[in-house]
Structures are given as C-alpha cells and as structure tokens.
Amino acid sequence: MSPMSPSIKDVAVHAGVSVGTVSNVLNHPERVAEPTRAAVQSAIAALGFVRNSSAAQLRAGTSRSIGLIVLDLANPFFHDVARGVEQVADELGYAVVLCNSDDQTSRENRYLQVLEEQRVRGVLITPIEVSSDRLDALRKRGTPTVLVDRHDPRVNCCSVAVDDVVGGELAGAHLVTQGHERIVYFSGPLGLSQCADRLTGLRRSVAAAGLDPDAAIEVVEIPVMNARSTHDVARARFEQGEPATAAFCANDLMALGVLRAALSTGRRVPGDLAIVGYDDIEFAADAAVPLTSIRQPTQQIGRAAAQLLVEECDNPDTHAHQQVMFKPELVTRDSTQP
Amino acid sequence: MSPMSPSIKDVAVHAGVSVGTVSNVLNHPERVAEPTRAAVQSAIAALGFVRNSSAAQLRAGTSRSIGLIVLDLANPFFHDVARGVEQVADELGYAVVLCNSDDQTSRENRYLQVLEEQRVRGVLITPIEVSSDRLDALRKRGTPTVLVDRHDPRVNCCSVAVDDVVGGELAGAHLVTQGHERIVYFSGPLGLSQCADRLTGLRRSVAAAGLDPDAAIEVVEIPVMNARSTHDVARARFEQGEPATAAFCANDLMALGVLRAALSTGRRVPGDLAIVGYDDIEFAADAAVPLTSIRQPTQQIGRAAAQLLVEECDNPDTHAHQQVMFKPELVTRDSTQP
DNA sequence: ACTCGTGAATGAAACGTTTCACGATCTCCA
DNA sequence: TGGAGATCGTGAAACGTTTCATTCACGAGT
Known part of the structure; x- marks a missing residue:
C-alpha cells in the first residue's frame, strides 16, 4: 500500500548521477552544473522524492528548529506571543515546534523530553515553576533557554517579561x-x-x-x-x-x-x-x-524572546544573558x- | 560549551555492556536482567543521556506522530478541536505536531512539507482548499489523511464534519x-x-x-x-x-x-x-x-478525527474511508x- | 557425562542523509 | 605541448539508533 518512499539513492540512479550530487542539488544547488541539476530535479519530481529529515538531521548533527512551550493556548495572550515568536523565527530561518503544557507539569515535562530528543537548538518556555530541575538540566546540557513572561531570580538565562x-x-x-x-x-x-x-x-x-x-x-x-x-x-x-x-x-x-x-x-x-x-x-x-x-x-514579548534565543543559539560563546522588561499600559x- | 551529548555507545561503555543491551533497556526492558538494567539506568543518569530521536526514527523507519494543521488557532473553535485530537492521540500513544496555517496557503504548504519530511504517520487537516494537488500527492504517497470540519465531495479520504x-x-x-x-x-x-x-x-x-x-x-x-x-x-x-x-x-x-x-x-x-x-x-x-x-x-470533532486517522494508520489495508457527520444545536x- | 533448552548479552548490519578528500575533464595561456 | 587552475562529480565514511542472528553460560533431564 505505502510503497517505501524513494530515497536519495533512487533519485541518483534515476538521474544517472551519484548520491552526493543529489544531495548537493538539495543543499548547495550552486555547486552543480545546470544540466545535471535539471536532470536531478526532474528525477525528484518523477519519483515524488521527499527528503527524510531524520536522516538529514542525524548526519548534520544539528537542527534548525526551536521549541516553544506555552502555559495555555486557550488564552489569547499566549496565542499572540506565539505569533510573535513565529514571525521572528521565520525571518531567521528557524522552525518553531509549538507545545501547550496546559498548566500541567506532566505535560511540560513530556514536551521538554520530546524537544530534547529532537535536539532542538533552543527552547522558549513559560514554565509552570521558574526553577525546575529539568530546566536546569536542559541548560546544563547546553541547550539555550529563554523564559517568556517570567523572570529568573538567579539570572542564569535570558528572559522577557513585563513589569x-x-x-x-x-x-x-x-x-x-x-x-x-x-x-x-x-x-x-x-x-x-x-x-x-x-x-x-x-x-x-x-x-x-x-x-x-x-x-x-x-x-x-x-x-x-x-x-x-x-x-x-x-x-x-x-x-x-x-x-x-x-x-x-x-x-x-x-x-x-x-x-x-x-x-x-x-x-x-x-x-x-x-x-x-x-x-x-x-x-x-x-x-x-x-x-x-x-x-x-504581547507580540513584542514573543518577538524579543525569539530574538534573544536565536542570538544565543548562534553565538553561544560570546552570548551574555539579558533580562528584557517591557512596560504595561x-x-x-x-x-x-x- | 555544549559538549556533544553522550550517545548510547558512551552509556554502554560506562555501564560495561554492549550498545544492543542499552537499546534493549530503553525499548524492551523486560528482555534484560535486573542487575544489568540497573547498571545501565545509572549510567544513563550519570551521563545525562537523552535518546536521539532522529537516529531512532531513521532506523525504525516509522514515527509515532501525527500532524494537525488547523486554519486559525486564534479561533477557540480550533483550539477545542486540537484538544480533542490530543486527548485521543495521547490515549493511543501518538504524539501530535500542531501547526497553524493561519489561512495562508504558503504556510499550509510549508507545514505539509515539514510533516512529510518528518515522516509523520498521518495528517489531520482543515485545508484552505478541500481539493489540493498537495493533499492528493500526500495521499498518493501513502500518508493517511483526515479532513477536519470539511468534507470531500469525491469521497477519497475520511472526514469529520458537522451538518x-x-x-x-x-x-x-x-x-x-x-x-x-x-x-x-x-x-x-x-x-x-x-x-x-x-x-x-x-x-x-x-x-x-x-x-x-x-x-x-x-x-x-x-x-x-x-x-x-x-x-x-x-x-x-x-x-x-x-x-x-x-x-x-x-x-x-x-x-x-x-x-x-x-x-x-x-x-x-x-x-x-x-x-x-x-x-x-x-x-x-x-x-x-x-x-x-x-x-x-467541538472536542468530539477532534476526537473522532483522531480516531479515524489512527484507525487508518494501524490498518491501512482493511481500512474503509468514512464520513462522520455530527448534528449542530x-x-x-x-x-x-x- | 551428555545433550537440550532457556534466558541473557553480543556485535554487526542497516536506515538515508551530508560531508569531504579525491578524481576527472576542460580551459587557458606560456 | 604541457601544466596550472577551474569546475563538476564521485564514492565512502560517518551520524546514533534498532534489530536480529548468534554466542554464551548454566541448570535440568536422561
């Protein structure tokens, strides 16, 4: 029924080139000559090839996605925050994995686990408890973290909040x-x-x-x-x-x-x-x-948080934690x- | 700064067993004797090991997650639908990837692409247009699809809607x-x-x-x-x-x-x-x-849709498409x- | 004493990519 | 004519798991 989807290798055979070339067409099109590229493209279309992101990410070792865990998606406030995050992530070429903890620790933990297993580059979170072992552990493992609409009294990560x-x-x-x-x-x-x-x-x-x-x-x-x-x-x-x-x-x-x-x-x-x-x-x-x-x-909170996170992801060494604080009205x- | 996270191999060395055994502890704990299991567990804890889901999924060839693309998360209606979907998915051991197309075809397409690349088992969607080439292509490739709050006039997939x-x-x-x-x-x-x-x-x-x-x-x-x-x-x-x-x-x-x-x-x-x-x-x-x-x-729509999808995922051969229709009030x- | 069975652990293959050192072929000019 | 660059392509290694056939150890049954 579901005929194992074609791999890069099938495309390579179909187009009469090597797998490396197919990969280059996908990731560095400028490195391959026009006619070859066209041949590969049409093989891709003919076979209905879709890249397997698990394999890509496994080999590349790093993903271009960030996690966002909000407290309550039913609250329009968080929805707007998420929108701000998505805007910035989009601009900067990151994908956002949206998670709703619904104010339940069990769900929050489950999502944190999933995000870690997916090796997201960083996590934006409105945590149920600001200081949790899990969050500390996450940071210790080198995953940048930004608190959204929360504040860390022991300034050991970035945060964006409102006064x-x-x-x-x-x-x-x-x-x-x-x-x-x-x-x-x-x-x-x-x-x-x-x-x-x-x-x-x-x-x-x-x-x-x-x-x-x-x-x-x-x-x-x-x-x-x-x-x-x-x-x-x-x-x-x-x-x-x-x-x-x-x-x-x-x-x-x-x-x-x-x-x-x-x-x-x-x-x-x-x-x-x-x-x-x-x-x-x-x-x-x-x-x-x-x-x-x-x-x-609201949206600005999301935007600022995403910017801080990406900044930290891209410059883990020179990065200094910041606490952004907006004024309400x-x-x-x-x-x-x- | 971020010391390459430990792999199953590191755990194996630390615990003095083979990688196969570590994998068994993770996935089939009953197959490994108590003392060994304990040793592996403590090695995992000591090293702060977190499974790399890309590798797992690549090898296993199949994921246990489904995608849900809704039209507008700002509308509480869709939020409730999502909640219903999550409930059922949870019960049945599936993870839900939540996507908000925001009524933009470009976003819908992007998410469909991502979901395909992630090799989700199936997709629940409230599409912007019921009959789209992309959706047909998705189905042709063997990914089960269920329409949510929509109806397919040419009954070639399941759908859940209200009269x-x-x-x-x-x-x-x-x-x-x-x-x-x-x-x-x-x-x-x-x-x-x-x-x-x-x-x-x-x-x-x-x-x-x-x-x-x-x-x-x-x-x-x-x-x-x-x-x-x-x-x-x-x-x-x-x-x-x-x-x-x-x-x-x-x-x-x-x-x-x-x-x-x-x-x-x-x-x-x-x-x-x-x-x-x-x-x-x-x-x-x-x-x-x-x-x-x-x-x-609302929630029932989500529940029913998730049930249909999982049913199709689990029995792709015997599955017959159904159109569920609720009555409004x-x-x-x-x-x-x- | 010998085999058989059972439960536990091993180790290598495979999954589909990306990467990178290396060829092959062509162009240009001394 | 020959050699230096460019320009394109190749092919194998590696990523971290899971799987499965195999080996090992040990006690029970004859």
Missing part, C-alpha cells in the same frame, strides 16, 4: 482615583512572581493614596487562571455579599469570569463592582461590559467608568 | 419564527462548502416559512473570517443604514465583530438587530450581548430575545 509591579500600580492607582477603598484581587497562585508582583504594585498604589493596604485589599487566590474557575469562586463570594467595590483580576479570562458572576448575581458593573482585567485580549473590548485592562505588548473602558 | 445545512436551517428557522423577514448573512468565502451549506439551510428554512429567499436574504461575503474584518465591513454597511433586522454570521468571531459594529453605530441588539453566531465559543456567552449561536460538538441567548 508586573507597574501593572499592579496602574490598576490600583486607577481604582483608587475613582474612590474605591475596598478592592478584591482575584489572583493566580501567589507562587507565580507575576501574581505576587501585581499584588505588590497594587498595595503600593493603595498605600500611596494614604490607605492601609491590609485593610483595603483582599486577596483571593485561584489555582487555575481561567474563566470557569474564577467564575465559580467569585459567584460563591458574591452570593454571600461582596464587601469590595472593585475587583482586580490577574488576567482577562478571570475578569470575564468575575464579570459573569457579578451580572448573574444581580450586580451592576461598574456601578456595584468595578472590574480591571489584565492582558487586554481582543475579547476584553467585546465583553458584556467592555473591560478596563492592563495591556501588555492602562486601557480604560466601561467596566471602570465612574 | 452545516442543518445549522443554517436552525438559525433561519429561529429568526423567521421571531418574525424577521430581512436577514443578512455574513458569510466566509462561499467557496467553502461550510459557508455555502449554511446558506442553503438558511434559504431552506426561510422558504419553508413561505418567504422568498432571494428577497429575504442578503449575502455578504467576507474573505477573512475574523472579528476585525467583519466589524469593518459591517460598520460600513450600518453607517449607510442596514435594511435587515437580523444577522446570521458564519462564526462567533464574526458575530462579535457585527455586534461591536452594531452597538457602536447606535443600534440596540436584539431590538434593532438580532444576531446569530456559529460555533458557540466560550466567549459568546460573555459578549456585550450574549450571543445566540449554533453549537458544534441551537443555543439561544439575549442577542435574539424578542
């Missing part, structure tokens, strides 16, 4: 300015520096306004940062009566969950509850109440209109 | 029941059988209600099926004055675009314009006006409340 303290401050200052004195922060796991940093920023701006952060801010930690989980937690709170007049959410999916919970428990937004999200995904503008959000330069919409 | 005529009918019947007599259909390219079929269903239900489809339905064809393009087209129409009282959209992203355009030109939804979307993505329920939509069993929300 989350500033993000938290922007959100907090905005809410405080509107007179809110009780703010609930729907956070992801506080073990994530992102979530912790946003809280730091939030507290800072609250304090700057002369309020006591401990009294003004309540933190609700939600393990899975998606709409459904957040909706469920928020709804339970709202049914008991919510003391806060404003909610700050660690991402827009969570904000959508909070919004749905608020509306379905009869609250008006922003009248009864103002909401600020994070990421400014495309859907934020189309939500039931268009969401105020903290915008991150406040986008106001109805969900916080006074 | 789009019924979907169109559901939408049309719902709108007609509510008294609408002028419906604008924001369609994707009518070359897509999906878009054409939905129109067929829409016309059928309108006709069934005693109206003249040609008079009642206006078709607006939009080349790129996303929110932004649709918004722009819809807005231009609305600013001229929209004769229709109801809009049916070929997917929810488009519906969100129409919704935004309607609201921003001062229309009330559903008062001035009722809207029906398609796919029932998660965001549809959270939209400015929660969207009535046609739900498709109407979900009513505020955007069409009378």
Whole structure:
C-alpha cells in the first residue's frame, strides 16, 4: 500500500548521477552544473522524492528548529506571543515546534523530553515553576533557554517579561482615583512572581493614596487562571455579599469570569463592582461590559524572546544573558467608568 | 560549551555492556536482567543521556506522530478541536505536531512539507482548499489523511464534519419564527462548502416559512473570517443604514465583530438587530450581548478525527474511508430575545 | 557425562542523509 | 605541448539508533 518512499539513492540512479550530487542539488544547488541539476530535479519530481529529515538531521548533527512551550493556548495572550515568536523565527530561518503544557507539569515535562530528543537548538518556555530541575538540566546540557513572561531570580538565562509591579500600580492607582477603598484581587497562585508582583504594585498604589493596604485589599487566590474557575469562586463570594467595590483580576479570562458572576448575581458593573482585567485580549473590548485592562505588548514579548534565543543559539560563546522588561499600559473602558 | 551529548555507545561503555543491551533497556526492558538494567539506568543518569530521536526514527523507519494543521488557532473553535485530537492521540500513544496555517496557503504548504519530511504517520487537516494537488500527492504517497470540519465531495479520504445545512436551517428557522423577514448573512468565502451549506439551510428554512429567499436574504461575503474584518465591513454597511433586522454570521468571531459594529453605530441588539453566531465559543456567552449561536460538538470533532486517522494508520489495508457527520444545536441567548 | 533448552548479552548490519578528500575533464595561456 | 587552475562529480565514511542472528553460560533431564 505505502510503497517505501524513494530515497536519495533512487533519485541518483534515476538521474544517472551519484548520491552526493543529489544531495548537493538539495543543499548547495550552486555547486552543480545546470544540466545535471535539471536532470536531478526532474528525477525528484518523477519519483515524488521527499527528503527524510531524520536522516538529514542525524548526519548534520544539528537542527534548525526551536521549541516553544506555552502555559495555555486557550488564552489569547499566549496565542499572540506565539505569533510573535513565529514571525521572528521565520525571518531567521528557524522552525518553531509549538507545545501547550496546559498548566500541567506532566505535560511540560513530556514536551521538554520530546524537544530534547529532537535536539532542538533552543527552547522558549513559560514554565509552570521558574526553577525546575529539568530546566536546569536542559541548560546544563547546553541547550539555550529563554523564559517568556517570567523572570529568573538567579539570572542564569535570558528572559522577557513585563513589569508586573507597574501593572499592579496602574490598576490600583486607577481604582483608587475613582474612590474605591475596598478592592478584591482575584489572583493566580501567589507562587507565580507575576501574581505576587501585581499584588505588590497594587498595595503600593493603595498605600500611596494614604490607605492601609491590609485593610483595603483582599486577596483571593485561584489555582487555575481561567474563566470557569474564577467564575465559580467569585459567584460563591458574591452570593454571600461582596464587601469590595472593585475587583482586580490577574488576567482577562478571570475578569470575564468575575464579570459573569457579578451580572448573574444581580450586580451592576461598574456601578456595584468595578472590574480591571489584565492582558487586554481582543475579547476584553467585546465583553458584556467592555473591560478596563492592563495591556501588555504581547507580540513584542514573543518577538524579543525569539530574538534573544536565536542570538544565543548562534553565538553561544560570546552570548551574555539579558533580562528584557517591557512596560504595561492602562486601557480604560466601561467596566471602570465612574 | 555544549559538549556533544553522550550517545548510547558512551552509556554502554560506562555501564560495561554492549550498545544492543542499552537499546534493549530503553525499548524492551523486560528482555534484560535486573542487575544489568540497573547498571545501565545509572549510567544513563550519570551521563545525562537523552535518546536521539532522529537516529531512532531513521532506523525504525516509522514515527509515532501525527500532524494537525488547523486554519486559525486564534479561533477557540480550533483550539477545542486540537484538544480533542490530543486527548485521543495521547490515549493511543501518538504524539501530535500542531501547526497553524493561519489561512495562508504558503504556510499550509510549508507545514505539509515539514510533516512529510518528518515522516509523520498521518495528517489531520482543515485545508484552505478541500481539493489540493498537495493533499492528493500526500495521499498518493501513502500518508493517511483526515479532513477536519470539511468534507470531500469525491469521497477519497475520511472526514469529520458537522451538518452545516442543518445549522443554517436552525438559525433561519429561529429568526423567521421571531418574525424577521430581512436577514443578512455574513458569510466566509462561499467557496467553502461550510459557508455555502449554511446558506442553503438558511434559504431552506426561510422558504419553508413561505418567504422568498432571494428577497429575504442578503449575502455578504467576507474573505477573512475574523472579528476585525467583519466589524469593518459591517460598520460600513450600518453607517449607510442596514435594511435587515437580523444577522446570521458564519462564526462567533464574526458575530462579535457585527455586534461591536452594531452597538457602536447606535443600534440596540436584539431590538434593532438580532444576531446569530456559529460555533458557540466560550466567549459568546460573555459578549456585550450574549450571543445566540449554533453549537458544534467541538472536542468530539477532534476526537473522532483522531480516531479515524489512527484507525487508518494501524490498518491501512482493511481500512474503509468514512464520513462522520455530527448534528449542530441551537443555543439561544439575549442577542435574539424578542 | 551428555545433550537440550532457556534466558541473557553480543556485535554487526542497516536506515538515508551530508560531508569531504579525491578524481576527472576542460580551459587557458606560456 | 604541457601544466596550472577551474569546475563538476564521485564514492565512502560517518551520524546514533534498532534489530536480529548468534554466542554464551548454566541448570535440568536422561
């Protein structure tokens, strides 16, 4: 049924040349004379030859592909990051292997294993835990690694992130300015520096306004940062009566969950509850109440990360690790209109 | 810097066994005696050995991975399909290579090329054009192919889709029941059988209600099926004055675009314009006006497609192509409340 | 004591490329 | 006429596995 696909050798016989020549046509066309090249090309077409990349890579010893492991492809934020990565990789002649860890360590580990076995040149990752033995091991084996939307406290690799303290401050200052004195922060796991940093920023701006952060801010930690989980937690709170007049959410999916919970428990937004999200995904503008959000330069994060990685792959010796940090930006919409 | 990673041979030397034994430890542990196995394992750990999958695959001649090419990862619909595919592939021991063609033929072709070079066992694809030379060539070379969310009129491969005529009918019947007599259909390219079929269903239900489809339905064809393009087209129409009282959209992203355009030109939804979307993505329920939509069993589509593909991969000789067709379902929300 | 069987490990061949040192052939000019 | 370059092509080695026929060791059965 599937007749073993033709090899370079079959092409060589068919074209009446040696295998080396066929290989040259494939990889260094300028080294072979026009008529020969044409003969080989037509043999390739006639036989329907397709290069076996396993063999090529085995012999060459190195591939031109990089791995990208994101936390949650369902979140448009990561989708945009991936797009940025692909753009740059494309320009620089690298292929991207896209992996979705879905916030599960087992999946993350499996993908890391696969990428190592494939001998990718480097890995871009938004890891579940910043410092993992597996990542260290990977780096030790000489595979360049760049953290995406994360930061390594022990600066031993490149990273690209956004200043989350500033993000938290922007959100907090905005809410405080509107007179809110009780703010609930729907956070992801506080073990994530992102979530912790946003809280730091939030507290800072609250304090700057002369309020006591401990009294003004309540933190609700939600393990899975998606709409459904957040909706469920928020709804339970709202049914008991919510003391806060404003909610700050660690991402827009969570904000959508909070919004749905608020509306379905009869609250008006922003009248009864103002909401600020994070990421400014495309859907934020189309939500039931268009969401105020903290915008991150999403595609740029991906682009910068890919550039750093490729730089390190191409100059492993002279490379010095860098920590790129972008600034977030406040986008106001109805969900916080006074 | 990157010290050539250790091979199976290094492990063999370190453990004092032959390479064949190391390979057996890796692939058929039951064939090797306990003490030897332990020795090899510790050598592997000591050296940080990672199998080179290129070499393995080259020798073995076949991989256990399948390719999945989707049209638009930014659309949650495809994301859910991918999730279904991954679930099944996982269960059956296959790895999935996820590719996003982004509706560009050049990208689709590039990915097909890569997948062929990697000698994947099979390909799941939502192609840009159902009948393409490339796909035919792929199949001719013996690579099983399954169409996802598409249908092959010349039944020469498996496919999984949803009955789009019924979907169109559901939408049309719902709108007609509510008294609408002028419906604008924001369609994707009518070359897509999906878009054409939905129109067929829409016309059928309108006709069934005693109206003249040609008079009642206006078709607006939009080349790129996303929110932004649709918004722009819809807005231009609305600013001229929209004769229709109801809009049916070929997917929810488009519906969100129409919704935004309607609201921003001062229309009330559903008062001035009722809207029906398609796919029932998660965001549809959270939209400015929660969207009535046609739900498709998204994950199931992915699951079914993966099952068909694996079945064909495992039994290429006895396999008979199948066309699986699911039924869609109407979900009513505020955007069409009378 | 001899063979037989069994379980365990070996070692070489093969997979399809790329690479590279080496020929072969031609061109040009002293 | 001869030799130096160019220009093209060749063929074998090597990449790191898996596979499989073979060897080895050892105890059981006669």
